[in-house]
Structures are given as structure tokens and as C-alpha cells.
Amino acid sequence: MAQMNMIQAVNSALDIILEKDSNVCIFGEDVGYFGGVFRCTDGLQSKYGKHRVFDSPLAEGGIVSTAIGMGINGLRPVAEIQFADYIFPAFDQITNELAKLRYRSGGEYSAPVTIRTPSGGGIRGGHYHSQSPEAYFTHTPGLKVVIPSNPHDTKGLLISAIEDDDPVIFFEPKRLYNGPFDGDHKKAALKWDTHPKGEVPEEYYSIPLGEASVEREGSQLTVLCYGTMVHVAREAVKLSGIDAEIIDLRSLVPLDIDAITKSIEKTGRCVIVHEAPKTSGFGGELSAQIQESCFYHLEAPITRVTGWDTPFPHSLEWYYFPSQERVIEAMKKTMES
Amino acid sequence: MSKKEKTLFVPDAPFRPGDKPDFSNLKLPEAGSYDKPDTSVDPSEISDLAFGLVRVLGDNHKAVGSWNPNLKPSVLKEGLRHMTLLRIFDDRMLTMQRQGKLSFYMKSLGEEAVAIAQGMALRPDDILFPSYRQPGLQFVRGRNLVDMICHCITNSKDNVKGRQMPVHYSWKEGNLVSISSPVGTQFPQAVGCAMASAYKGEDNVSISWLGDGTAAEGDFHYALNFASVYKAPVILNVVNNQWAISTHRNFSSGEATFASRGIAYDMPSIRVDGNDFLALYSVTSWAAERARKGEGATFIEVFTYRAEAHSTSDDPTRYRPKDEWKSWPLGDPLERLKLHLIDLGEWSKTDQNKLEKELDELVIKSYKEAEKYGTLNEGPWASEETLFEDVYKKPPRHLRKQRQELGI
Numbered sequence A: 001m002a003q004m005n006m007i008q009a010v011n012s013a014l015d016i017i018l019e020k021d022s023n024v025c026i027f028g029e030d031v032g033y034f035g036g037v038f039r040c041t042d043g044l045q046s047k048y049g050k051h052r053v054f055d056s057p058l059a060e061g062g063i064v065s066t067a068i069g070m071g072i073n074g075l076r077p078v079a080e081i082q083f084a085d086y087i088f089p090a091f092d093q094i095t096n097e098l099a100k101l102r103y104r105s106g107g108e109y110s111a112p113v114t115i116r117t118p119s120g121g122g123i124r125g126g127h128y129h130s131q132s133p134e135a136y137f138t139h140t141p142g143l144k145v146v147i148p149s150n151p152h153d154t155k156g157l158l159i160s161a162i163e164d165d166d167p168v169i170f171f172e173p174k175r176l177y178n179g180p181f182d183g184d185h186k187k188a189a190l191k192w193d194t195h196p197k198g199e200v201p202e203e204y205y206s207i208p209l210g211e212a213s214v215e216r217e218g219s220q221l222t223v224l225c226y227g228t229m230v231h232v233a234r235e236a237v238k239l240s241g242i243d244a245e246i247i248d249l250r251s252l253v254p255l256d257i258d259a260i261t262k263s264i265e266k267t268g269r270c271v272i273v274h275e276a277p278k279t280s281g282f283g284g285e286l287s288a289q290i291q292e293s294c295f296y297h298l299e300a301p302i303t304r305v306t307g308w309d310t311p312f313p314h315s316l317e318w319y320y321f322p323s324q325e326r327v328i329e330a331m332k333k334t335m336e337s
Numbered sequence B: 001m002s003k004k005e006k007t008l009f010v011p012d013a014p015f016r017p018g019d020k021p022d023f024s025n026l027k028l029p030e031a032g033s034y035d036k037p038d039t040s041v042d043p044s045e046i047s048d049l050a051f052g053l054v055r056v057l058g059d060n061h062k063a064v065g066s067w068n069p070n071l072k073p074s075v076l077k078e079g080l081r082h083m084t085l086l087r088i089f090d091d092r093m094l095t096m097q098r099q100g101k102l103s104f105y106m107k108s109l110g111e112e113a114v115a116i117a118q119g120m121a122l123r124p125d126d127i128l129f130p131s132y133r134q135p136g137l138q139f140v141r142g143r144n145l146v147d148m149i150c151h152c153i154t155n156s157k158d159n160v161k162g163r164q165m166p167v168h169y170s171w172k173e174g175n176l177v178s179i180s181s182p183v184g185t186q187f188p189q190a191v192g193c194a195m196a197s198a199y200k201g202e203d204n205v206s207i208s209w210l211g212d213g214t215a216a217e218g219d220f221h222y223a224l225n226f227a228s229v230y231k232a233p234v235i236l237n238v239v240n241n242q243w244a245i246s247t248h249r250n251f252s253s254g255e256a257t258f259a260s261r262g263i264a265y266d267m268p269s270i271r272v273d274g275n276d277f278l279a280l281y282s283v284t285s286w287a288a289e290r291a292r293k294g295e296g297a298t299f300i301e302v303f304t305y306r307a308e309a310h311s312t313s314d315d316p317t318r319y320r321p322k323d324e325w326k327s328w329p330l331g332d333p334l335e336r337l338k339l340h341l342i343d344l345g346e347w348s349k350t351d352q353n354k355l356e357k358e359l360d361e362l363v364i365k366s367y368k369e370a371e372k373y374g375t376l377n378e379g380p381w382a383s384e385e386t387l388f389e390d391v392y393k394k395p396p397r398h399l400r401k402q403r404q405e406l407g408i
Helices: A006-020 A046-049 A060-072 A086-098 A134-140 A153-163 A229-238 A257-267 A282-297 A326-337 B073-100 B112-120 B137-141 B144-150 B185-198 B218-229 B259-264 B277-292 B333-343 B351-373 B383-390 B395-405
Strands: A024-028 A053-055 A078-079 A112-118 A145-148 A168-173 A215-216 A221-225 A242-250 A251-253 A270-277 A303-307 B127-129 B206-211 B234-239 B269-273 B298-303
Touching: A006 A024, A006 A153, A006 A242, A024 A060, A046 A053, A046 A060, A060 A078, A060 A153, A060 B185, A078 A086, A078 A153, A078 B144, A086 A134, A112 A153, A134 A168, A134 A251, A134 A282, A145 A153, A145 A242, A153 A168, A168 A270, A215 A229, A221 A229, A221 A326, A221 B144, A221 B333, A229 A242, A229 A270, A229 A326, A242 A257, A242 B259, A251 A270, A270 A282, A270 A326, A270 B218, A282 A303, A303 A326, B073 B112, B073 B137, B073 B144, B073 B333, B073 B351, B112 B234, B112 B277, B112 B333, B144 B351, B185 B206, B185 B218, B185 B234, B234 B277, B259 B269, B259 B298, B269 B277, B277 B333, B383 B395
Parallel strands: A024 A053, A024 A078, A078 A112, A112 A168, A145 A168, A221 A242, A221 A270, A270 A303, B127 B206, B206 B234, B234 B298, B269 B298
Antiparallel strands: A145 A251, A215 A242
């Protein structure tokens, strides 16, 4: 085991998979010589060569479309989109092409592309360095959508994503890259070295896609969350005194509905937390599925704590970002109903 | 003092319904006017090819100049056979669409040489990323007609399981990548595919086509730029058939040729007579040779005319003169190749009539056989459970559940 932050965990996963499979190549803006604006691909080009880890022109649509072509021709490309906010120029290629290729060709063609992209707020990123666009992709059949919340899961899930024969959009919450963040921006930044999931095996391992992780066991209420919100929820539960069960979904598609159902059948109450805006966010889907499968176990309405239905603001970031206080308030209200 | 009226300039088509089309202002160089350069040529040295027009077959139906590929008569006859078959196949499928036996169809009339000459100039392991108007590639690579028809009538033997509209072929064995409706998307995918060939050290090439209208899409730019940056072994073709549904090519770019755009991407860029089988074959062979030698991508503007409606859902008499194609100065690709073969003493009108009869019978026979596997209206179609297959490699739980909800 080694101490790793999330960046090192990404780097370690990529290093292992480059070593293991000569068809894996990595490309995107600034990922080659420079090693990535977040250092995720640091050292990989010098270790594996320019043709395996390389810089691309500044064109997200070009990155994803060429990755699809590489996938069709037997490679297993890992494309990076520098910020999830800039994935939209590639939206057509992802939703109309990558997601539908296997289906529309009757299974004749497919492209095992992994798209890594830093997402989420909490870094003063304003409109275009803070977005959480996962719901655009969970709405597209043919894509798998993964969002880890710690270094250990990041490495295991990323290895699974790259080895998966289906296309995977892999969101990396950039606020968590260097340390866990519980939503209290006034506190000094933490490092992963004090967190149990900052312990990461150096060798190959994988975590299956589609399996949630129980972050904290509890009996009174279930909190469903992913990414940065796992840490916000954890602190909120601690402060609230409510014995809540926290489930880190890790993978939104496929979704571990069994883990969710099992928890809510036990607790009878559910609070959903995500950074993305509320309307048509993934929380709406979670809420609907829980209502369908756990209706008779529910003792209170399902509550969502999410970003507001506004663009992500700069100066008012901490009014937008779902806070511990908002999560506590939602949990208390849910307990009272 | 005259004052120029300031208002938005909006281009127009040169001729509209009721006009008498006159293409005498088109600059059409004589066949043989341009020399074939070495494949290692610096793109800037051959910029005249991007503004000119490579032609081999002259008005007298003789092949001339250094671009003449000097093909054996057997190869020319093979090309003529494929083009004739495509024309007959298209006619039969259109009739079937009009009878409600197909939901939709798109013809290639006037553009038969594009896919057939270019396809014949390639190797079977070269990877094809066509748009929806190059079905002739499948004839070149020997696809079973019955299979093509089964796709078009979306019956139980449709290899894409009835999921896509007609003419959205996919044929893995023939290295023809699944066609999709969003225009231009396949252009940069072909570049990525070519990059993968280079990555693996293989010497096959990738090739893609899009239309003049689609050359306005962002994917066009991505493809040319990535192809240039990584010197990808790819051939990128814009088939300029003058029309994007009702939109004249003047709305897709300014007056300059499409080929001239390639120069700015530092890529050899050649404008070729798209109704000249020999010129198309020759230019494509040259581009493939460059790619295989590691000299990078080539950009080709195929200059032609869309003789038919855009699709079975379109009525071109509402936006262009009915007989515009008849005035098109570059003629009919099939006629020109036929007359060339006749001029060589290798073919006759009788031979052509015999061929047409034979191919017509083949298409009818194939159609009847295809209908044994089901029809559009009566089925059988792909079995119901296939609705949920191939979304992912293995159906995840939620799809298995939805399948149960449908009761299958």
C-alpha cells in the first residue's frame, strides 16, 4: 500500500494499464509532454513514448471523434477533456456516435473509449470550471457514467472503466484531487494522507462498475451521494447526530439499485445530495426509482439537496454549493415528517 | 452620388425552377491539363490542383494525360458493371419505396463513379467511413445483394437488426463502418481510425466521404486538422454535388473551391472530375499510395452533380430547374465510361443492353429472395428481445428489467 492523492491514483491506474495493454493510448489537451494541467498524466509520455501518450489540438469534438475511430480500429483510447464544462463540443460525438455505435451496427462495431474529465465545483471555478454535467450522459443509453470520491476507488474504478468494452464517462471531482473536502471552505485544506481511502495498493486491482459503496452504516435515514458530496454528507451526518447510512453510488450507470433499495427498506427515509442543478438532475431519477421500488417502506418524502437551478456562480459559490447546513436541515426535516 | 445599399448579402442558387440552366461560366480544364506529381510533393507546390480539375476522360472519350491510370479493360468493365448495377438497384429500390415496401431510400444517380472508382482503387483491408450516398462501395467489395436489400426492408435478416433507417449500412466483413445519419461525424472518426493503423504499424488506410453541405460542419474542420497534425494515413473526400437537400453549395462556402480549403491545412488537395471514373480511380490510388508510404493525408474534392432528389422525402422541382442535370457539363459518369470502353473496342451497346438485362434480373431475384426473410410491413423483423441487446456489450440490470416489463 502507498499513500496517494486522487491525482496519483489516476496516474497509477493509467501507468498500470499502459504497461498491461499495448492498445491503450492516452491523449488530450496538455496531457503529453507537460503531464496534464492537473498532473494526472505526469511522467507517462517519457515512460511509454510519444505515440502512446500525446498532446492533441484544442478541439474536444476532434478528441472524442478520433478516439472513436481509434476504438473502431482496435485501440482502447483514454481521452481527456480538460474540464467537464468543455465536454459539450463533443456532445454530438458522445451521444449520437459513441453511445449508439454498438447498437446501430447490430453489434458489428463498438469503441471502448474512456473519457476522463475533471468535474464539480468548490474551487472558485465560476461557470466553466465547476459544472457537474453527469445527467446529460446518464440520459443517454449506451454510456456508462462513473464518479469516484477517493483515491482508492479512483484507481480501481478507472482501471475497470478502461478495461470495459463499453464507453465510459469518468468524472473526477477536481475539488477532491488533493484531499477530501467536506464543504467547509473556511477550514484549512485537508490532505489524503490522513484519510483511510488515501491508502492505495500500488499494484493492479479493479473495482466493478455498478457497485455502490456503503460509506457509513446507519439505521435512521439513507443519504445517497457521489463525488465531493460524499464528504459533505459524512461531516453533516456526524454533526447532526442522526444515525444515517451514507451510500456512495460511485457508478450512476449502471446504478446499484439493490444497495439503494436495501438501505431504504431498512431506514425508510432518503436524502439525495448532488452538486448539479436540481431540475432534471440525477437526483430526480434516483427519487423516481426509489418511489417505484420502495414506496411502502418510505416514511417521509424523498428530499433532494442540490445545486440551484442557476449557472454555477463565482463570488456566491458557497451559497450555491450544497453545504453541510443544508444537508443537516434536509435530514432533520426528513426525520420529522 | 450613388450610395451602396448596406444590407446583409445572402447568396442564391444560380438557377431556380423555370430558369434555363447554363453552366458555360464553369471553368472546366481539358482532360490531361494537370500533371501527376510525385507522392512526396510539398502541398504548396500543387495548389493549382485544388483550384483546377483533374480529368482523364476527354470529351472524345479517350483517356489522356499523366493521371491516366492505364487500367486493363477488365477493370474498366468491372467498374461499368458495378455502376450499372447500382443504377438498376437504385431504380428498383425507389420503386419499392413508392409501393410502400421500404420506409425510405436515397439514390446515387449521377454519383455512381464516386464510390465505385474510389472503392476499386483501394485494398480490401482499407477501412471505409462512407456517408449515406456511397452504397456502391459494397458492390466493389462483393457484398451479397440480398443482404443489402434485407437491411433496406429491415426484415429478420437485416444485419443491423432493423434498428436504423434504410441505406444505413454496416458491414464488418467488408470493413465498411456503420453509417449514421448525423452528417460529418464519420469524417474525424476516419482520421482516428487511420491514426490507429499508424499506431499499430499497419499500412492500411482509412477513407471517408461527406457532401458539400456537410463541409460546413465543425467535424469537417476537426478531421482536416487532426489528419494534418498527426499525418494520418487517411483520404478525406468532399463530394461536391452542388446540392444539400434544397441548399445550393453557395451556402456551404464562398466561391472558392472546396479543395482549396485543404491547402490551409497543409495537405495535398485535389479537385477531381467526379463523373470521370479514371480520374477518380487515379487520384484515389495516388492518395492511398501517399498514405501507405507514411506521407500523410490527402484531401479530395469530387466535383459532380446530384442528379436525383435528395431522398424519397424530397421534391427537387421546388428549388431547382427540372432538367438541370441534363445541362451539367461533366455529363453522366456511367455513359462516359461506357463510351470510353466502346471507343477502345472493348464494349458495345448490345453488350450494355445484355448487361442491364442480366443485372435487372439479378436485382429482382435478390429482392424476391430477400422478401423470404420478411417484409417491412408484415415482418418477420428482428426478434423483440433484440430491442434491448447491443446497447451495452451485456444488458445491465435495468435493461433486463425493462425487457421483462415489455413481457419478453
